[in-house]
Amino acid sequence: MAEKLKIATTSLGGCFGCHMSFLDIDERIIDLFDLVEFDRSPLTDIKHCSEYVDIGLIEGGVCNSENVHTLREFRKSCKVLIAVGACAINGGLPALRNFIPLEECLAESYLTGEGIDNPQIPSDIELPLLLDKVHPIHELVKVDYFLPGCPPSGNAFWRFITDLAAGKTPTLPYDLVHYD
């Protein structure tokens, strides 16, 4: 049997809804493990990508400096990088803050908003710095494929991964393409 494909997954500025939807492949996950093994992913808790990964699935847009580092690590390691879900493809709902200056966003959340005790803008060195705007991932790195949806359905994930595992260009039938 051929060597298993290595898959890495991560969520940048996402809600992990795409990861949850991925798990909606249900019992097909047993068949999936015949085809692939998981590398860096919240499902394995492996913290960094191996040197060589076949498929990288990126959920979420790029909101902060850590997202930039993570995305670059994935691009460096992954032969095929897939933007998964609305946020990775167009920034999604987090990009609603793109219309409001960052300073005003932070002030509303941490200084002037309702119910705030001890107002201060968090500045711990451990915290990644927010970017001025939320960006879709194709604005930072080359993306090979796009899997739209909020989230893409389990069937769409299954189709995409099995197509790639079979060495085919992934294609979705009409009823699996949704932007919502």
Place this chain on the structure above:
Amino acid sequence: MSENTLTIDGKPVHFKDGDTIMEAAIRAGIYIPHLCHDPELKPQGNCKMCEVKVNGRNCSACTFPAAEGQKVLNNIKELNENRRIIVQMLFVEGNHLCPGCEKSGNCKLQAIAYSVGMMEYRFPLIYPKREMDTSHPDILLDRNRCIFCEMCVRAGREVDGKEVFAISGRGIGNHLIVNSPSGLLKDSLLEVTDKAANVCPVGAIIIKRHGFEVPIGQRIYDKKQIAEVSVATEKVLEEKVHG
């Protein structure tokens, strides 16, 4: 071939004197993608989605007169690729966040994007700052989603007999304006039964208090492609309006 016949993708299509290519196609049950055409309104050629090749030249099917012997190409790779790029430009030019839009699943922009296989945006997103108008008791105006097709502008003028909407500004400064002393929808003549309030192909003009009556996943274009829906509905309207 009989008089008044052209071909669309090789198929003979009869047309009436005065028809545009779009009108002939609709009557013949052939779908030419469009966002700004409605049989009840005068064609304006705004959206460029209906670009076809007529005897080798690219034209807007909605404004180009049908003529004897024309060889029209419509559903071909080159034109569908152009349409995909136009849709992508419309998506990056506005703020089209489908997961948060009540029109999702009933939206013609989204449906055409699905049908031309748009999986990504290709271009950098602009995220323009656009104003919403929530002032009207029954109708919401969200300029984030406006694609400047002018359907509401023309429906108001030609069908409702009211000048409610207009497009102001140029290029990237284009925006939809409301004809009222305050500039707000609540002070305009727009009513919920007007064609102008119901003709928007996207989610820019939404009737309030009907949100999610039909759940996501069960809407018009969730199961059926826009070609099928459009042919079924517009042929009837076209024959009613132009005979």
